[in-house]
Amino acid sequence: MRRPTLRRPGWLRTGPAAVLALTVAVGTLAALGLRAPATPAAEEAPTVTGAPxxxxxxxxxxxxxxxxxxxxxxxxxVNVFASWCGPCREELPLLVDAERSWSPRGLRLVGLNIRDGTEAVRALLDETGATGLTVVPDPDGTRAVQWGVRGVPETFVVGRDGRLVDRRQGVVTRQWLEQRIAPLLAG
Known part of the structure; x- marks a missing residue:
């Protein structure tokens, strides 16, 4: 008895050479995509002090x-925070207290709230006693990318001349504020 011959679809009859060519093409496109130049926002992101x-x-x-x-x-x-960030919740009262104490000497605090909902942010501000904080919402994180944010919380210090003076990745401490901010407010 003779076995029936199965016919392969046309694209399978081309053989291993076609599969290899397709694999190389897809791999090349993927590699080129991974090496694509950085976006303008990433190139302009401030990573050094002294930059505007x-x-x-x-x-x-x-x-x-x-x-x-x-x-x-x-x-x-400029404090970058989110309601879903535990460390942000811990540092907000300290930052608000610093602004209250040092605003007569020229300190201003603004929160850049990323990827959050309005009600969640308001609840966080109520809970932490930060209800007077100026908050600029950044629901899609675009502004945070322009600032070069790497995570939350992150705090940027902008000097009186509009240039970046310092940056703190992670939670701000009272000691950091005393060492880094107080001298900028002197005189």
């Missing part, structure tokens, strides 16, 4: 307007 701070403006959580450019002449802490 990126623009930061928009409608605040309470419906007002904020523009970093309007804060020239003040030392500004």
């Amino acid at each position: 701070a990126p623009a930061l403006s928009g409608t605040t959580l309470d419906g007002g307007q904020f523009a970093l450019s309007d804060a020239r002449g003040q030392v500004v802490l």
Whole structure:
């Protein structure tokens, strides 16, 4: 008895050479995609002190307007936070207290809230006693990318001249504030 011959679909009859060519083509495209040049936002992200701070403006959580450019002449802490971030919850009261104590000497605090919902942020501010904090929402994280944020919490220090003076990845401590911010407010 003779076995029936199975016919392969046309694309399978081309053999191993076609499969190899297709694999090489897909691999090449993937490799080129991985080596694509950085986006302009990533190239402009501030990673060194002394660089001009990126623009930061928009409608605040309470419906007002904020523009970093309007804060020239003040030392500004830009704190990047989220309601779902435990360490952010820990440091907010300290930052708000620093602003209350040092605002007469020229300190301004603004929160850049990333990937969050309005109600969750308001609940966090209530819980931490930070209800007066100026918050600029960044629901898709675009502004955070422009600032070169690597995680939350992260705090940037913008000098009176609008240039980046310092940056803290992770939780800000009282000691860090005393060492890094207090001298900028002297005189």
